[in-house]
Amino acid sequence: MMEAGAFIRAAQKEELRPYPRFLLSADEWQALSAALVETPHPALLALWAESDRVHALFQDENGDLLPVASPVVNGAYAALSPARPAAIWFERVIRDLWGHFAEGGRDYQPWLDHGTWAMAAPLSLRPKARVGEELPREFAAPEEEDVHQFALGPISGGIAKPLHLRITMHGDSPLAAEFYLGYAHKGIMALMRGKLPRVAARFAARLSGDATVAHALAYAHAVEAALGVQVPPRAIALRAVMAELERIAHHLFQIGVIAKTAKFGILHAGCGTPLEELRAGTALAFGHRLMMDCVVPGGLAADIAADGQATLLGTLDALQAKIQDLAALSFSEPAFLARLQGIGRLSEKLVRELAPGGPIGRAYGSHSDTRRRPGYPPYDSLEVPLPDVSSADAAGYLKILFAELRTSMDLARRLLEHLPDGEISTPLTASSGEGLGVAEAPRGDIWHWVRLDGGMIAASFAADPGWRHWPLLEAALVGGTLEDMPLCLACFHCSVSAVDL
Amino acid sequence: MLSLKLLQNLWKRPEARAFPPAQAEILAALQARLQEASQRRLGRSLAVRHVDTGGCGGCELELQALDSVIYDLSRFGLSFVESPRHADVLLVTGPVTHNMKAGMERAYAAMGQPKWVVAVGDCAIDGGVFQGSYACGNGVTTIPVDLVIRGCPPTPHQILEGLLTLLEANATGG
């Protein structure tokens, strides 16, 4: 049997812009799933479906993208989960939304479908009506002595996300951690269907509030690729300014959460001030604190405010000194750093299999940064350095967050200082086609796929890095002690809404 | 160790935001509601319990911002609490997905009397952009809502304004 990557490349190609797709027969797909067991490459980034086919997005060790599709025969396709643990949640979602069955899969329980919708398989051609009956999730009950379980959520303390977490303990050591999500399923893909791309952008922008710019951008890239639309240089530059500001906001927030969880109150409080200054700056410059609905297919919804450029440069100046102080504070507190050491350690095998992205992935030694590769404008003409990696744990992650803060500040400043003049948007054409778009969000690579028919969205899918990070978090929770769990949760800080769709 | 200057810089109180005035009209309506229910006054403090019913997380970010030192909620007598049993206010964000409806109703039922419900953000108010989806209803409809705070998301300042109006009604009405 050929190596999996070569096997995919040998298949027939079909049009998907800008990365052509490989079309496999159902038998070839099954052969691929067997070949994948032998090797961790290529990594699985996303798996989704349409009414008559399944799609997968792979990435090989050189960073090359391999989109693959295969027909669904008699409502079934060969599961990839035996070879790729990241496929487990996707396969359950495909069953819940499109009704296709993953033969040989590792878990058949419902995921998004909790039995509360008026129909089953809402994205299938003919969804079946159903009267709400709850489909309770079955958790493996402990059988041994000394083994006990406790559960959190879906509503848990403070300002928290809707999720259920079940932890199995053997005495003092965690045996298993299992998330159950789906509480935030809003039916985003059904809402996007049949709409003009600019109207549907509102849903892409609401997949995850703290990555609203990045999701809107990946989606816009997909639509623009499908329609062959060129975005004006001014819009490209301003989009990147927004994306970098979003990253700064996220990383500041993230450092604050880690500090709060580690009971380092001064650092937590110290992150709040620059974050609010930044939000005030983005509100003045772009009319929205989170910059929601600012990025749309074709360009931007509106230009930056007349004094926005000067405002943001001023904000960045003010932030510079504060962020330096925060870094000095973090790294001069041995007790804080000691608390973070060793948290989140994982086996290399699992990290390879789940291919985490963003600063989490980079802390585990990955070189993945989609601004660098595959790359997209304007980053092709800017240098995005990879942060130095010190240790694959929470302490190393904190260092990466600070390094990325400096990079993003620098990128935003350079972009703002050399803003091109001109239009901020190109009209979209009412044509048909398929596109795959990417953006580097604060937490990692976001992929959006769209199929347009006569200028309308016919189908779409959004893959947030959370799909790969949540299962990694489950493993990280089990790897530590009970006291480490809150810090693990704080570091991964995955989005619920973005994977609940 | 930390330099003193560093500490001073970081610990310098950010100018705590001005106290937004209670909105007269909304205040009157809330007081009337309180009287109607002849509810016991809770005094000049409110414990707030947050429930995310499946929103995008944007409203949560603004709630987190509100809960930071900048706004210093404690000086207003406002605090976020963990258990519904200790809460006076159920603050709901998100469009109330069908998967979260029962959870929200249970949290409401677990609260003692008197209690307020505040819907924060457009999607909690009427479903917002998610209206018409197979997976959610049109915001908070199955428990009585006392106050709505519009926006997608509303700013921390707007949320504070709403909560202070509620606090005012609570302290003066009834």
Ligand code: SF4
């Ligand atoms: S109101 Fe807007 S920001 Fe708030 S949760 Fe709903 S969609 Fe997100």
